[in-house]
Structures are given as C-alpha cells and as structure tokens.
Amino acid sequence: MKKQVVSVLLTAAMTAGMLAGCGSSTASTSKSASAGSSSSSSTAASSSAASTSTAASSNSVASGSTEAVASTSGAAGVGEATGKYALVPKSAGNPFNEREASGFQDALKALGCSDDQIIVSYPDNPTADSQITVIQSLISQGVSSIAVAANDASALDAALKQASDAGIKVCTLDSDVDADYRSVFCNQAGVKEIAQALMDAVYDISGGSGEYAILSATSQATNQNAWIAAMKEIAESDSKYADLKLDEIAYGDDEAQKSTDQTQALLTKYPDLKVICSPTTVGIAAAAKVLQDQKSSVKLTGLGLPSEMKEYIGDDDSHSCPYMFLWNPIDLGALAAYTSVALVNGTITGAVGDTFTAGDLNDGNPYTITENSDKASEIILGQPFKFDPSNIEEWAEVY
Numbered sequence: 001m002k003k004q005v006v007s008v009l010l011t012a013a014m015t016a017g018m019l020a021g022c023g024s025s026t027a028s029t030s031k032s033a034s035a036g037s038s039s040s041s042s043t044a045a046s047s048s049a050a051s052t053s054t055a056a057s058s059n060s061v062a063s064g065s066t067e068a069v070a071s072t073s074g075a076a077g078v079g080e081a082t083g084k085y086a087l088v089p090k091s092a093g094n095p096f097n098e099r100e101a102s103g104f105q106d107a108l109k110a111l112g113c114s115d116d117q118i119i120v121s122y123p124d125n126p127t128a129d130s131q132i133t134v135i136q137s138l139i140s141q142g143v144s145s146i147a148v149a150a151n152d153a154s155a156l157d158a159a160l161k162q163a164s165d166a167g168i169k170v171c172t173l174d175s176d177v178d179a180d181y182r183s184v185f186c187n188q189a190g191v192k193e194i195a196q197a198l199m200d201a202v203y204d205i206s207g208g209s210g211e212y213a214i215l216s217a218t219s220q221a222t223n224q225n226a227w228i229a230a231m232k233e234i235a236e237s238d239s240k241y242a243d244l245k246l247d248e249i250a251y252g253d254d255e256a257q258k259s260t261d262q263t264q265a266l267l268t269k270y271p272d273l274k275v276i277c278s279p280t281t282v283g284i285a286a287a288a289k290v291l292q293d294q295k296s297s298v299k300l301t302g303l304g305l306p307s308e309m310k311e312y313i314g315d316d317d318s319h320s321c322p323y324m325f326l327w328n329p330i331d332l333g334a335l336a337a338y339t340s341v342a343l344v345n346g347t348i349t350g351a352v353g354d355t356f357t358a359g360d361l362n363d364g365n366p367y368t369i370t371e372n373s374d375k376a377s378e379i380i381l382g383q384p385f386k387f388d389p390s391n392i393e394e395w396a397e398v399y
C-alpha cells in the first residue's frame with residue numbers, strides 16, 4: 001500500500017517535472033518501469049512523461065503481478081504464451097542487461113508463463129563467440145524463441161540461421177544482427193535520434209568547439225557502432241559542428257575496469273580534451289567516477305542508468321556529468337518478450353506494417369513494425385530521454 005502511494009506520488013512528480021520541460025527534443029521512453037530498480041517483485045511505478053499517466057498504469061508488466069492488458073485499439077494482442085522463451089543478453093554483470101532481463105521475465109510471467117518457460121542465458125563474455133555457444137545450447141533445448149542483444153552485427157548469422165531452420169523464432173533487442181537472420185529488431189529508440197541527442201550534448205557541453213572523445217562498449221557492438229556512425233554523419237553534414245574535433249573512439253568492452261583504464265588513457269593522451277561521450281551505461285559510470293574523483297575539468301555525457309549516475313549528474317564543477325540520456329531497459333526487455341510471444345503465435349511475422357499490442361507498453365496502444373534506414377524491420381520502443389539535475393533523483397529510484 002505504502003509503495004503504491006509512493007508510486008503514484010513519484011508518477012505525479014515525474015510527470016510534473018517533465019512537463020516543466022526537461023528537454024524539448026526528448027520524450028519519455030516508457031510507459032512503466034519497475035520502481036525500486038531491479039527488484040522484479042517491486043511495485044510498478046508509471047514513469048511516463050505522457051500527461052495521461054495515471055495511477056491506473058500501475059498495472060505495469062514490470063510489476064510481475066498483472067495479467068496481459070486487453071487491447072482497446074482493435075490491434076491483436078500477442079496471444080497465449082505456451083512456449084519456451086529465451087533471452088540472450090549482451091553480457092553478464094551489467095545492470096542495464098539485468099533490468100532488460102527482469103522486464104523480459106516479468107512480462108512473460110504477466111502472460112501466465114511459469115519459471116520453466118522463461119530462460120535468460122547470459123554469455124560468459126561480451127563476445128559473439130560466447131553468444132554462439134549459448135544459442136547452440138538453446139537450439140538443443142528446443143526453445144520456441146530466442147531474443148538476442150547481439151555482440152556483433154554478423155558473427156551470429158550462422159547460429160541464428162540454425163535456430164530458424166529448427167523452427168525457433170528469432171528477434172533482436174538493444175543490438176541488432178543482419179536483417180535476414182532475425183524476424184524483427186526491438187529498437188530502444190531511433191538510431192538517428194540517439195545520435196542527434198548525443199552530438200548536440202557534446203556541442204552544448206563543450207560550448208560548441210574543442211576536442212571530444214568517445215568511450216564505447218566493445219568494438220563490434222552493433223548498437224554502439226550504429227550510434228557512433230550516425231554521430232559522425234551528423235557532425236560531418238552540418239557546419240554547426242565544424243569546430244568540434246573527435247580525438248579518439250576508445251573501447252571499454254562494457255567492463256568497468258577496462259572502461260576506467262580507457263578513461264584514464266584518454267585524459268593522459270589528450271590534455272585539451274573537453275568532453276567524453278560514452279554511449280554505454282558501463283562506460284559512462286566508469287568515466288563519471290574517474291572524472292569526478294580527479295576533479296577533472298573534462299565533462300561527460302552519453303547513455304547512462306540513472307541509478308548508477310545519480311551522484312555524478314550536476315551542473316556545477318563538483319559533478320562530472322551535466323546530463324545524459326537513456327530509455328527504459330525494463331520496458332525494452334518486456335517489448336522483446338511480447339514480440340517473442342507474438343512471433344511464436346503467428347500474431348506477427350516481423351514484417352513492416354504488422355501491428356500488435358504489448359500489454360500496457362505504449363499506453364496499451366499498438367506498436368506498428370516500421371522500416372529503418374537499412375530497409376530492415378524494427379519496433380521502436382520510444383525516444384531517448386534526458387536525465388539532468390531536475391529529474392535524476394526520481395529516476396534513480398526507477399532504474
């Protein structure tokens with residue numbers, strides 16, 4: 001009861017905060033998220049920026065306590081979840097991936113799945129090879145579907161083809177593979193939108209000129225590579241960014257220690273560095289600590305988990321990160337769960353134009369599968385959302 005009250009207050013506070021204008025170019029990524037961060041049994045708090053957000057939305061998939069929400073739109077729900085649904089995250093030990101997994105599990109539980117119908121298999125390393133081992137094991141277990149956050153754009157192709165040939169439905173989330181080897185990609189937000197938000201943050205925080213560096217995840221990660229390529233395109237196509245110089249793209253492999261070391265190396269190598277942009281939650285958290293502990297004048301932005309970045313977000317010299325972006329990883333995992341069930345049931349094939357409702361994600365409104373710039377099919381969860389001193393405290397409670 002107490003949690004529910006807190007949840008409603010949190011909703012109201014966040015809605016008010018967002019309506020008060022925390023970045024006009026960004027919007028909430030989510031309808032709902034699990035309050036109390038990673039606890040799958042926690043009471044759900046609506047985290048929607050939409051002004052329609054109400055206490056009714058506390059029947060979140062992330063609460064682990066609700067049934068599938070009936071569609072009010074006429075678009076098909078995903079149907080019954082009678083199969084075995086697998087998730088293969090990018091790596092173990094990354095809180096972002098754990099939240100993604102909790103969203104996946106809770107959505108399936110909300111659809112009535114028992115524990116043995118839900119498989120989350122973390123690879124031993126953040127590599128394609130480790131994911132191939134996991135995928136092969138899932139094929140031999142005879143799962144109905146595999147949702148994978150890929151560590152490489154094409155290295156999983158053969159293993160995923162083997163899965164499809166065995167009748168397993170394949171979708172991707174977070175980080176895609178070649179379109180021929182999956183039915184659809186559950187994309188957290190448009191690649192261009194994310195890249196634009198990051199490039200504009202670098203521009204803004206640097207004052208429009210000077211040196212910046214990127215601290216990425218692994219060098220093969222499809223998602224980070226796509227965002228970085230799009231950032232470069234944006235920077236090259238508009239003279240507004242002409243006075244910004246990209247010194248280096250460093251790779252921390254989504255490992256805290258390596259990301260720390262890479263941050264340190266950037267500081268040593270580039271004495272005139274002004275901004276580090278880290279489009280990975282692991283990288284940004286590691287860099288934030290290095291910069292803040294050293295009272296560095298170098299500033300940070302990128303994609304971070306509010307719960308990990310709370311102490312680093314601030315406008316003054318004592319904080320390393322003025323603001324950053326992300327989306328709701330719990331909802332992303334939930335979207336992949338609904339997509340998996342819809343694929344297995346034939347509610348969707350993954351083709352452009354297919355529609356389905358995913359519980360109360362997207363306010364219960366249907367998702368329509370769209371075409372990305374590579375003419376591949378994807379489902380967009382939402383838009384990158386900005387976290388700054390005005391809202392970081394509240395969001396740190398959510399994920």
Ligand code: RAM
Pocket residue numbers: 090094096097174175217221223254279280281282303304
């Ligand atoms: C890291 C992972 C993940 C990415 C986020 C922003 O946790 O690399 O793939 O989406 O950062």
